[in-house]
Amino acid sequence: MLNERIKPIVMPKWGLSMSEGKVTGWLKRPGSTISIGDELLEVETDKITNVVEAGETGVLRRVLGEPGTVYPVKALIAVLADPDVPDDDIDAFISAYAVPASEDDGDAEAGPQYHTAETPAGTIRYAKRGETGPTVLLVHGFGGDLDNWLFTIDALAEKATVYALDLPGHGQSNKQIADPSLSGLSKAVLGFLDAVGVERAHFVGHSMGGAVSMRTALDAPGRVASLSLIASAGLGEQIDHGYIQGFVGATSRRDLKPVLETLFADRGLVSRQMVDDLLKYKRLDGVDEALRALSASLFAEGRQASVLASGIADARTPTLVVWGEEDRVIPADHAQALANTAQVAILPGAGHMVQMEAAGKVNALLKDHIAKAD
Amino acid sequence: MSRKISMKQAINEALDLEMRRDPTVIVMGEDIVGGTGAQGEDDAWGGVLGVTKGLYAKHGDRLMDTPLSESAYIGAAVGAAACGLRPVAELMFLDFMGVCFDQIFNQAAKFRYMFGGKAETPVVIRGMVGAGFRAAAQHSQMLTPLFTHIPGLKVVCPSNAYDAKGLLIQSIRDNDPVIFCEHKNLYGLECEVPAESYAIPFGEANVLRDGDDVTIVSYGLTVHRAMEAAATLVKDGTEAEVIDLRTLSPIDWDTIVESVERTGRLVVVDEAHPRCNLATDIAAFVGQNAFGALKAGIQMVTAPHTPVPFAPSLEDLYVPSADSIASAVKRTLSPKGASPRIAA
Known part of the structure; x- marks a missing residue:
């Protein structure tokens, strides 16, 4: 079958609510030889602009996605094939290509994409993707929500059953936080896993979510198969207190935008939609109190209250540490705290939201680490 | 949810x-x-x-x-x-x-x-x-x-x-x-x-659309007309920033002035009568505080100085339309800056 040598490149689906994306420009020309991980093109959604990386090798035989044009998710935007595949076969492939139906009917409504679980810590919103392989839990950071994993969740779900939750006080989960400490958040996470019937999972934590994951590994080691700590809190005292205070205090777009720009190496990634979505979250009753309680408990006086590195080093949980070299919120050299016991990767050109800014590389590291640890 | x-x-x-x-x-x-x-x-x-x-x-x-x-x-x-x-x-x-x-x-x-x-x-x-x-x-x-x-x-x-x-x-x-x-x-x-409760603070305008060529300020129904106008202006290569005031008192002067300082052009749209309204208020404030940023005369698009007509055909002409807003934008972009306003 020649068709197996022809590899479609399609409009990716980033996050649970994306239904279409705009091709903003190609970074490779037709005829280029493509390796896995090569940056192919830029795509803009209403949430964010990002680079699409190649997942396969071949020659870029056709470029179909026109810059400035919006395509539905999974629409064919380019074709990769080896040089000896005849042009006629490629043309036949293109004309026969049909956009696969969306997995969930009417996904713009996002109904089936999100679920809620009733837990001792209140109602927790979560997403679940994938049905096979090891179970993975994604834990976002301070002020974040499960959509911080929009470039991560589907990539990991190819070979895993992936849960992503909104922590108490965050996203669309219950806004009351009974115990705003790492232990309290860790208990809330374990309560969530109980509610969805998961005994043991590979924990992937970003920023404060990394510290929550470490706390869980120390308190309930049987339930943490491995740790992936991304720009994690809990590995040193230093943190940009200006960011925390700015995020908590901002009530307008003008105040919040420069604060969010601290999160990225490329400040241009902060879209208006991202700012608006966060403002909508921050305006909900209870959120201000929740964020203030967490920041007072975890980051009082501009220092991280809990440093868990030595405990994790002793616990021998298989651990991956990933950082963006240009992280302005928590310095990348905190990764060295686990240099002797964990795999450490510092990625250039990325900031605190490294799982978004260098999604392809972070996803590859996560997949590899989880496969080895399982 | x-x-x-x-x-x-x-x-x-x-x-x-x-x-x-x-x-x-x-x-x-x-x-x-x-x-x-x-x-x-x-x-x-x-x-x-x-x-x-x-x-x-x-x-x-x-x-x-x-x-x-x-x-x-x-x-x-x-x-x-x-x-x-x-x-x-x-x-x-x-x-x-x-x-x-x-x-x-x-x-x-x-x-x-x-x-x-x-x-x-x-x-x-x-x-x-x-x-x-x-x-x-x-x-x-x-x-x-x-x-x-x-x-x-x-x-x-x-x-x-x-x-x-x-x-x-x-x-x-x-x-x-x-x-x-x-x-x-x-x-x-x-x-x-x-579904939950949330409060939007007063005095925070909402920027509905980013643009570098002209600022359109409005509130209420005519915000949607301004967005329609902005969508048609794109075809001429004009990117309009559209600001929805949300609250008129207090008013978010900072967002208006910061936008005009970037775009240099201002169109204010108000469904009220043309005298002593939000459009004249904002035009005066920008004229006084950001005059140096203006590349063209400020344009106002308002209802006419008449009672609201009962005849449907006249009532439809009464409310500022997307076309009249787009025309006002074009007046700010014309080489002479601003020609005298012609009553709609």
């Missing part, structure tokens, strides 16, 4: 949530329940267009049908507010404010000032504004400039369901009198609205 609901439902939900949260919140007005105190079905109306429908079943006597006497019940609402309740009084059509204006601008708006800060008046007076509903000259006006003129009143005019809910919750929680202006032709418009 967020779902799509109309602006009418969003207002109803804001009232319901605040009545649950705060036992001092009461709702009063003409036929806001319908049928109470008379033979017939309770909750038959829920307001003239059904905005308060269903609230009586949930909150009972905290909703009060009043006699057809605006001067009496608006006065009662103002007095109740000064004595510790948080009344939301529906004036049906805000055009009726004429008969109860003393209670609002001479009493409610002045209590905090005249009693040395010892009195607060947390009253919300909400009702319909705007043309296009075939409701004729006495039920169609955009009187927002009159309210904005009075110190001590806060004036809110949402353009969509999300803003309406968050701004009404903020209005009820605010300790000063708020005039909450609901454009009747936006009641059916739906958008994503969280």
Whole structure:
């Protein structure tokens, strides 16, 4: 079958609510030889602009996605094939290509994409993707929500059953936080896993979510198969207190935008939609109190209250540490705290939201680490 | 959880949530329940267009049908507010404010000032504004400039369901009198609205669209006309920034001036009459404070200086259209800057 040598490149689906994306420009020309991980093109959604990386090798035989044009998710935007595949076969492939139906009917409504679980810590919103392989839990950071994993969740779900939750006080989960400490958040996470019937999972934590994951590994080691700590809190005292205070205090777009720009190496990634979505979250009753309680408990006086590195080093949980070299919120050299016991990767050109800014590389590291640890 | 609901439902939900949260919140007005105190079905109306429908079943006597006497019940609402309740009084059509204006601008708006800060008046007076509903000259006006003129009143005019809910919750929680202006032709418009309570702070304009070529400022229904105009202007390569004021008093001068400093061009759109309105107010402020940034004369797009016509064909011409806004933008882009305004 020649068709197996022809590899479609399609409009990716980033996050649970994306239904279409705009091709903003190609970074490779037709005829280029493509390796896995090569940056192919830029795509803009209403949430964010990002680079699409190649997942396969071949020659870029056709470029179909026109810059400035919006395509539905999974629409064919380019074709990769080896040089000896005849042009006629490629043309036949293109004309026969049909956009696969969306997995969930009417996904713009996002109904089936999100679920809620009733837990001792209140109602927790979560997403679940994938049905096979090891179970993975994604834990976002301070002020974040499960959509911080929009470039991560589907990539990991190819070979895993992936849960992503909104922590108490965050996203669309219950806004009351009974115990705003790492232990309290860790208990809330374990309560969530109980509610969805998961005994043991590979924990992937970003920023404060990394510290929550470490706390869980120390308190309930049987339930943490491995740790992936991304720009994690809990590995040193230093943190940009200006960011925390700015995020908590901002009530307008003008105040919040420069604060969010601290999160990225490329400040241009902060879209208006991202700012608006966060403002909508921050305006909900209870959120201000929740964020203030967490920041007072975890980051009082501009220092991280809990440093868990030595405990994790002793616990021998298989651990991956990933950082963006240009992280302005928590310095990348905190990764060295686990240099002797964990795999450490510092990625250039990325900031605190490294799982978004260098999604392809972070996803590859996560997949590899989880496969080895399982 | 967020779902799509109309602006009418969003207002109803804001009232319901605040009545649950705060036992001092009461709702009063003409036929806001319908049928109470008379033979017939309770909750038959829920307001003239059904905005308060269903609230009586949930909150009972905290909703009060009043006699057809605006001067009496608006006065009662103002007095109740000064004595510790948080009344939301529906004036049906805000055009009726004429008969109860003393209670609002001479009493409610002045209590905090005249009693040395010892009195607060947390009253919300909400009702319909705007043309296009075939409701004729006495039920169609955009009187927002009159309210904005009075110190001590806060004036809110949402353009969509999300803003309406968050701004009404903020209005009820605010300790000063708020005039909450609901454009009747936006009641059916739906958008994503969280089911939870949330408050949108006053004095924060919403930038609906980014652009570097011209700033369009508006509020209420004409925000949507401005967005239509911006969409057509893209075809000529013009990127308009569209600012929705959301609240007229207080007003977000910073967002307006920062935008004009970047674009150098300003078009202000107001459904009110052309004299002494939000458009003239904003044009004067920018002229005084950001003159150096302007590359062209400021353009104003308003309703004409006439009553709202009853003839549908004339009423359709009365409200600023997307075409008239796009034409105003083009005038700011013409080589001569700005030609004299030609009345629409």
